Amino acid sequence: MPLLWILILVLAIATVGYFAARTRAMATAGGDSRILHSLPNYYGMNAVLSALVPSLAVLALWLIVQPMYLQSHVAGMIPDHVIAEGSSRDLIMSDVRRIASGLNIAVEQGAMSANEASGLRSELTNVRERLAEVGVALGSDVQPEVLAAAQEYRSIAKSGSFFMLIVVLALAVLGAVYAWKRSHKDFRARNIVEKAVLGLLIAAASIAILTTLGIVMSMLMETMNFFSQYEATSFFFGIKWAPDFRGDSALGILPLLWGTLYISLIALLVAVPVGLFAAIYMSEYAGPKLRAVAKPLIEILAGIPTIVYGLFALLTVGPLLRDYFAKPTGLGESADSVLTAGLVMGIMLIPFVSSLSDDIINAVPQSMRDGSLGLGATKSETIRQVIVPAALPGIVGAVLLATSRAIGETMIVVMGAGAAAAQLDKGLAEAINPLEAMTTVTTRIVSQLTGDTDFAAPETLVAFALGLTLFVITLGLNVLALYIVRKYREQYE
Amino acid sequence: MNDMRIAERATSVTESKISAKGVQVYYGDTHAIKDVDVEIDDKTVTAFIGPSGCGKSTFLRTLNRMNDTIDICRVQGDILLDGENIYDPKVDPVQLRAKVGMVFQKPNPFPKSIYDNVAYGPRIHGLAKNKADLDDIVEKSLRRGAIWDEVKDRLDAPGTGLSGGQQQRLCIARAVATEPEVLLMDEPCSALDPIATAQVEELIDDLRTKFSVVIVTHSMQQAARVSQKTAFFHLGNLVEFGETGQIFTNPIDPRTEAYITGRIG
Numbered sequence: 001m002p003l004l005w006i007l008i009l010v011l012a013i014a015t016v017g018y019f020a021a022r023t024r025a026m027a028t029a030g031g032d033s034r035i036l037h038s039l040p041n042y043y044g045m046n047a048v049l050s051a052l053v054p055s056l057a058v059l060a061l062w063l064i065v066q067p068m069y070l071q072s073h074v075a076g077m078i079p080d081h082v083i084a085e086g087s088s089r090d091l092i093m094s095d096v097r098r099i100a101s102g103l104n105i106a107v108e109q110g111a112m113s114a115n116e117a118s119g120l121r122s123e124l125t126n127v128r129e130r131l132a133e134v135g136v137a138l139g140s141d142v143q144p145e146v147l148a149a150a151q152e153y154r155s156i157a158k159s160g161s162f163f164m165l166i167v168v169l170a171l172a173v174l175g176a177v178y179a180w181k182r183s184h185k186d187f188r189a190r191n192i193v194e195k196a197v198l199g200l201l202i203a204a205a206s207i208a209i210l211t212t213l214g215i216v217m218s219m220l221m222e223t224m225n226f227f228s229q230y231e232a233t234s235f236f237f238g239i240k241w242a243p244d245f246r247g248d249s250a251l252g253i254l255p256l257l258w259g260t261l262y263i264s265l266i267a268l269l270v271a272v273p274v275g276l277f278a279a280i281y282m283s284e285y286a287g288p289k290l291r292a293v294a295k296p297l298i299e300i301l302a303g304i305p306t307i308v309y310g311l312f313a314l315l316t317v318g319p320l321l322r323d324y325f326a327k328p329t330g331l332g333e334s335a336d337s338v339l340t341a342g343l344v345m346g347i348m349l350i351p352f353v354s355s356l357s358d359d360i361i362n363a364v365p366q367s368m369r370d371g372s373l374g375l376g377a378t379k380s381e382t383i384r385q386v387i388v389p390a391a392l393p394g395i396v397g398a399v400l401l402a403t404s405r406a407i408g409e410t411m412i413v414v415m416g417a418g419a420a421a422a423q424l425d426k427g428l429a430e431a432i433n434p435l436e437a438m439t440t441v442t443t444r445i446v447s448q449l450t451g452d453t454d455f456a457a458p459e460t461l462v463a464f465a466l467g468l469t470l471f472v473i474t475l476g477l478n479v480l481a482l483y484i485v486r487k488y489r490e491q492y493e
Numbered sequence: 494m495n496d497m498r499i500a501e502r503a504t505s506v507t508e509s510k511i512s513a514k515g516v517q518v519y520y521g522d523t524h525a526i527k528d529v530d531v532e533i534d535d536k537t538v539t540a541f542i543g544p545s546g547c548g549k550s551t552f553l554r555t556l557n558r559m560n561d562t563i564d565i566c567r568v569q570g571d572i573l574l575d576g577e578n579i580y581d582p583k584v585d586p587v588q589l590r591a592k593v594g595m596v597f598q599k600p601n602p603f604p605k606s607i608y609d610n611v612a613y614g615p616r617i618h619g620l621a622k623n624k625a626d627l628d629d630i631v632e633k634s635l636r637r638g639a640i641w642d643e644v645k646d647r648l649d650a651p652g653t654g655l656s657g658g659q660q661q662r663l664c665i666a667r668a669v670a671t672e673p674e675v676l677l678m679d680e681p682c683s684a685l686d687p688i689a690t691a692q693v694e695e696l697i698d699d700l701r702t703k704f705s706v707v708i709v710t711h712s713m714q715q716a717a718r719v720s721q722k723t724a725f726f727h728l729g730n731l732v733e734f735g736e737t738g739q740i741f742t743n744p745i746d747p748r749t750e751a752y753i754t755g756r757i758g
Contacts, residue, residue, distance in 0.1 A: 287564070367601035371664070374559060375614040375671055376591030385613070390604045 003063075006165055010055050010172045017047035017176030021183040029185040038190035046182075046189040049196050050175035055168045062164045070156055077149045092146060095138065099127065099150035100157070102136035109134050118151060219471065222464035230458040235465060241421035243448065243459045251462045253441070253469060255422040258431065260440040260470075263342045263417060264406035270346025271406075272399055275353025280383055282354070283361040295358070302351040306411040313344040313416030321435070332435030336418030339434040345412050352402040360394030361387060393484045400481035404474040410442040419443065441466050510535040510675060510705040511556060516570035518551055518560070525551050528570075529731040531724055533675070538697060538706045540720035540737065542713060544757065547726040549709045553677050556707065557593035558586040574675070591618055594673035598680040600660030602652030602667070607644050610652040610663060611635060614671035630670055637703075638666025639696045658689020665696060669704075676700060678708040682715065694719050713753055717741050725749045727757075 025043035029035040036043075075093055083092055103120070106112040111134050112120075120127060127142040183189070227235070230251060238252020278298060282291055318335035321343075326332040364387050372382040388395070418437030421444070423430055430436060448463040511533040518526035526548045533539050533556075541549035551560070558579060560566040572579050579589050591614070602610050611631045614620075621627035631648070635641040640662040644655070652663055661681060668676060678697070682690040697719045700706055710716050716723055717737060724734040725746075733740060733749045744750045751757045 365601070367597060367599055368603060369562075370559065370595075370597055371601040371603065371667075372613070373562060374557065374590055374595035374597070375617065375668065376587050376589075376594075377613075377617050378587050381617055385617075386603050 002161060002165070006059065006168055009169060010052065010059075013169070013172040013176050014048045014051040017051045017179060018044035020176070021047035021180045024180055025183040025185060025187070025189070028183070036185050037188050038193075042189040042193050043179075043183045043187070045193045045196075047176050047179035049193070050179035051172045052175075053196075054175050055172035058171055059164070059168045062160075062167070066157070066160045066164070070153060070160070073156065074149050074153045077152060078145055082143055082145045095140075095142075095146055096149045096153055098136065098138060099131070099142060099147065100153040102131040102134065102138070103150065103154060105136060106131065106134045118154070120147065120151070216468075216471070219464050219468045222461055223468045226458055226461035226465045229461065235462070239424040241444070243462070249459050251458065253466060255424050256439065256441045256444050256466065257469075258424060259338070259413075259417070259422045259438040260407055260442070262422075262432075262434075262438060263338055263345065263413060263440060264403060266339060266342025266434065267345035267349055267406045267409075268399065268403060270343055271349035271353050271402055274346070275350045275398075275402075276357055276395065278350065278354040279357035279361055280388075283358050284379065284383055284387070295355075298354055299351045301348065302355070304348070306348065306409060307415075309344050309348050310411040310415030313340050313412055317344055318416060326435040329435075331433060334418065334437050336416065336437040337435045338417055338438045341413050341416030342434070344416055345406055345409055348409070348412065349402045349406060352405060353398050356398035356401065357391070357395050360391045360398065363394070364390045393487055397481040397485035400477050400484070404477045404481075407440075407470065407474055407477075408442060410440075410446060413440045414443045414446070419447065441470050445470075508535055509533065510575065511707075512571075512573045512576075513552075513556075514571045514573075516552070516555060516568065516572060518548070518555060518569075519567045520551075520563070521565040525729055526555070527729045529726075531731060531734060533705060533707060534722065535705045536701055536703070537722055538701050538708060538720040539722040539724065540716035541707065541709045541724050541726060542711075542716050542752070543726035543732075544752065545711075548729045549724075549726045550679050552726070553679055553707060553709050556675070556677055557590045557595055559590070559595065561586055591671050592673055593675045593677060594668035594671060596661070596665050596668050596676065596678045596681050599684050600657060600664050602655070602660050602663050604651065604653055606649045607635075607652045607655070607663060608648040611667050611670050613667060618671060620670075620672065634666040634670035635663075637669050637700070638662045639692060639699070640666060656689070658685050658692060661685055661689065661693055662696065665693070665700075669700070673704060675705045675707065678706065680709050680711060683711060690715070713741070725752060727752070 022040045022044035025036055026033065026040055033040055071093065074096060075089055078089065078092055078096075083089060103112070103117045107114050107117050112130070121144070127147060128138045128140075131138060235251055235253055237254065238250055239254050240250040240252050241255040243249040243251060282295055282298075286294060314335075318337065318340040321337060321340055322332070322335045325339075326334075326337065368386050368390055369382055372386045373379075377385070417439060419439050420437045422436075422438045445463045445466050448460055448466075454460060509532045511531075513529060513531045513533075516526055516529045517524070529552060531539075531552075541553060543549045554560045555568050555572060556579075560568060568580060574589070574593065577584070579593075603613065605613070608631055611634050612621075612627055615627060615630050621630055632641065632645075635644065640659055643659060644650075644663075652660065655663060661684070665676075665678075665681070681697075682693050685693065694715065697706055697708065701721075708716075708719065720737045722735070723737040723740040725732045725740065725744075725748075727748055733744060733746045735745075740749060741753055744753065748757065
């Protein structure tokens with residue numbers, strides 16, 4: 001692996017620079033580290049940074065740019081007549097890359113000499129056979145133009161890698177030497193290292209933000225693609241969800257959105273009271289010993305994979321509800337129901353609500369409790385009238401975060417609520433029956449994208465529009481939650 | 494101590510409101526209050542003074558059983574309120590706290606409106622027959638808390654938005670609203686500036702006409718200014734208890750003298 005070697009070499013240069021710079025700084029101070037502006041290690045770290053940062057940056061850039069350049073340069077070498085019917089330039093290019101790497105492998109394994117490989121001519125040698133010997137399978141016989149392109153590809157890649165090695169190592173050495181030169185007792189190495197730390201932190205923060213942006217952009221492109229094929233109004237206001245690949249799909253989001261909101265609502269109806277009461281018990285009534293045991297136990301619920309909850313819904317809750325509730329009341333026949341998924345999802349969400357609420361209730365100052373108890377209020381009056389109102393903004397924030405989680409949940413819905421979209425066109429009773437099977441936006445995204453489907457059809461692309469809609473909804477909820485939590489924080493500071 | 498009012502303070506003889514006999518308080522293994530006897534008179538301001546950690550706040554909190562909220566705290570001995578032992582199992586601490594109100598060191602208004610802060614106690618205890626009645630109680634309490642004029646136009650504003658001194662007077666009004674018989678104050682002015690302190694002290698003097706007030710304070714000047722009776726605590730013992738004037742001008746116990754002249758504390 002030449003890349004690994006480059007990295008090792010650069011690191012070695014940096015290490016040498018570290019000790020050299022450190023020693024030089026110490027020498028300028030006459031061996032007394034108290035005279036130095038910074039601790040000796042900072043001079044060393046400065047040398048390491050000067051050696052690593054520019055060289056690795058160039059290395060990364062080179063690794064990105066070289067294949068792009070190769071691609072566009074070599075692709076231009078392939079004349080149009082080589083591209084067969086039903087094929088494309090991209091397919092030929094992948095052949096070119098395969099041949100190039102195959103030749104490299106052949107040379108490496110000793111099946112061909114380097115000269116033989118570069119002087120190869122498709123008229124004289126059966127390249128396909130020769131490469132098959134070393135384990136590289138080609139889809140078709142090699143045409144001379146393709147072979148020529150592959151040779152060009154090899155030679156540019158080879159010289160490119162060579163120059164990359166030179167440039168990167170040179171930069172590393174230059175950086176280390178520069179830092180070594182500057183390592184003087186008055187040099188402010190500490191401040192430079194401080195800046196580097198800042199840079200590192202900023203980089204970490206930007207990766208998170210840029211990834212979010214990247215996700216949104218990629219979804220946005222496909223969504224726009226979808227809306228160019230399917231009318232936006234029928235998507236946003238359509239009350240029927242019936243995709244099929246014959247081209248007469250109804251792709252209205254409303255039935256799915258209704259399913260999502262309905263299941264989330266039931267989940268919250270379970271999770272919020274149970275979670276909140278558990279939090280109140282934990283923070284106000286439970287003794288420290290009980291709390292130390294019970295709180296982690298509740299939080300274990302958060303660690304169970306949702307697929308396991310799904311199994312629980314499918315095997316236990318669903319049949320129970322059907323046999324003892326749905327059938328006797330005549331409200332439904334199937335084990336898949338909104339109620340099943342909602343109940344199980346609610347159990348999953350309990351720790352989200354309880355854990356956050358517990359922290360928030362604990363943050364309410366003790367003086368509030370004293371004030372209320374001192375007026376002759378009982379414990380539960382104090383909780384109801386002082387503590388919960390004081391913690392309410394934070395609790396609302398916790399509930400909104402749980403809501404985001406509920407809206408995004410997939411597995412429990414697939415296994416608990418079925419795959420049929422709500423049938424809004426069949427009337428209100430059908431739509432609000434909690435024992436009816438229903439499905440949500442997330443599960444439809446999965447089902448539209450999996451399977452052997454045409455990726456350019458609106459039936460597939462709708463997944464991106466659904467995803468983006470969901471993203472916007474949960475983003476809105478999160479922003480709202482953050483806003484409320486922040487507003488709450490100001491109250492006691 | 495050179496306050497001129499001390500000597501000429503009238504201390505009319507009144508009946509005893511709270512009578513504590515042989516009170517011991519333990520925090521786990523720590524013996525925090527050692528055999529304290531105190532008589533707290535009705536319509537009188539009684540001050541508890543003493544160095545930090547001497548147990549004066551602890552003793553104050555035993556008077557309305559606020560120590561019940563601390564698990565490791567045990568109280569022994571008798572504390573009689575109007576002749577009835579408040580540690581008797583028959584006594585409901587919640588009812589007791591309505592009769593013996595408390596104002597804390599740091600102003601702690603609830604994050605509610607000014608009106609709701611004051612109406613909190615009356616609502617819990619069902620003291621008001623209707624809305625107009627409640628309005629009455631709130632106004633009366635705020636007037637008694639000497640804060641009515643400052644807040645009468647913004648009763649719906651949050652109580653947490655007031656200044657520190659206003660908040661403390663709001664808390665006093667809130668405690669007064671439940672019509673307690675005794676008002677306990679745990680260093681009510683320690684978080685306040687001198688002007689707010691003066692207002693609260695004046696208020697305490699007014700409250701004496703209706704309640705028995707017990708105040709814990711670190712400031713000997715404050716004890717001298719507002720109280721008629723003073724109790725000096727030291728290391729969990731009640732060292733000396735008597736007329737404020739006598740304690741400050743002619744203390745019997747050498748430790749009291751050492752404390753008020755600033756040699757211990």
